[in-house]
Amino acid sequence: MYRVILVDDERLIIRGLSTVVPWAELGCEVAGTAHDGISGLELIRSIHPDIVLTDIRMPNMDGLTMLAAIRSEFPDIQMSVLTAYRDFEYARQAITLGVCRYLLKPSNLDELKEAFRQMVSRLDAMPQLRDEEPEDESVKEAGNHLVKAALAYMKEHCTEQHLSLGEVADHVYVSQWHLSKLLNRETDQSFFDLLGSMRIAKAKEMLKNPSYRIHEIAEETGFSDVAHFSRSFKKITGCTPGEYRNRES
Template sequence: MYKVIIVDDEPIIVEGLQKGIEWEKWNCEIVGTGSSGMEGLELVKKLEPDILISDISMANMDGLAMVAAIKSEHPNVEVCLLTGFRNFEYAQQAIKLGVTRFLLKPSKIDELEEAIDAMIKNLQSKGKTGESNLDNIWDCQNSDEKYLYNTFIKERLNQHDDDSKIRFNDANSYIIKKAIIYMYNNYVQKLSLLDVADHCYISSWHLSKLLNQYTGKGFFEIVNRIRIDKAKELLKGSTAKIQEISDMVGFQDVTHFSRIFKNYEGISPKDYRNSK
């Protein structure tokens, strides 16, 4: 039988889905229910369901991030999202991430049954994976996103593997964007791979694998590239001392900063400043 998980912070919705649908008719059984996004993630990891039916808007959880995390680590899970709000753009993003159906609450039984039928058919024809156009995922009208895309993603897209371009799926692409933007916004802090993985609701091992696949770089390579680029801006545009700039871009030791800077730029921070 197909395993089903239901996640919603409204008990009446969970009960209605459990009792209002003849699950046996679809060769399905409900193996778990949850009341929060984090609980849903844990249930998916523990029970490895075939189908997830979940509210998209729950406390302390970005619904799209939850979907991306699930579809990244469990790509074969079929997802139906429920929402009390009519938001076309949100629905489009959810479907791009691999959601099969996006239904408005209160959903009619025939709508739910049609969604279940579609998910069952998808499960019966496994092996189909979507491809992502990362140019559409990144907003290059935004100067920060354009910098991150050009620095970490663009070159990788143009690389070839066995004479064909590397293929990416939307859930993983969403996670990579979320991870890199988080690094960019927090590069001054003492960041760890686990910090970023937790922010994306995935394991650090999985994030490390995705970073390497999507950027060709490791976690510290990405963070240090951001820090060094910020240091270059400060060396050119401020009169702050090199020790101060080292602190401002997240290095705890100026000697370590100088060594990393020279590794990336070929010259010391002092020589770089003098050359500009």
């Protein structure tokens, strides 16, 4: 029996799906349910299901990034979406991120059964496909989506002194280890190298304004002290902050 997780913030939907869908007939069983994206991902990491049926318009959640996170970190999981969100471009992006079916609420039982049959069929074929396929394009697309989202978040928050890999990973719904792997693969840089480069880029702009003192720039760009700032600046640019300011003035 393939294990299924249902994720939807409408408890009535979860209750209906759990009881109305003929799970045994489809070769499936409901292994867990969740009412928001975060707890849904925690459940996925805990149970390692075969199939996920999820809404993508839930409070405090970026639905596309959550789908990308599941696809990238758990590429064997089959996903379908059940949502009231009727947007063609959004649905197209969801499909590129590996979603099997994009179902609109209210969906009838035949549509649901067909979606599960399709996901079960994919799972049945997986042992053979695993031996034959290069990496699925949707997995690459998911990784790209997550890296772009992570870099955007880092750029927005890079001047915060305590910004961590864990915080960014939480923002894009993956583990720290997985995000670190994706960043290295896509950028050839570590999280800390990327963060340092972003901070130095901000510092360069501030150094062009003579009203800012060096220690103020260090503090404003997220460095713990002036010495750390100066070392990092020279490592990346080849000169000290003072030398850079004199050269640019």
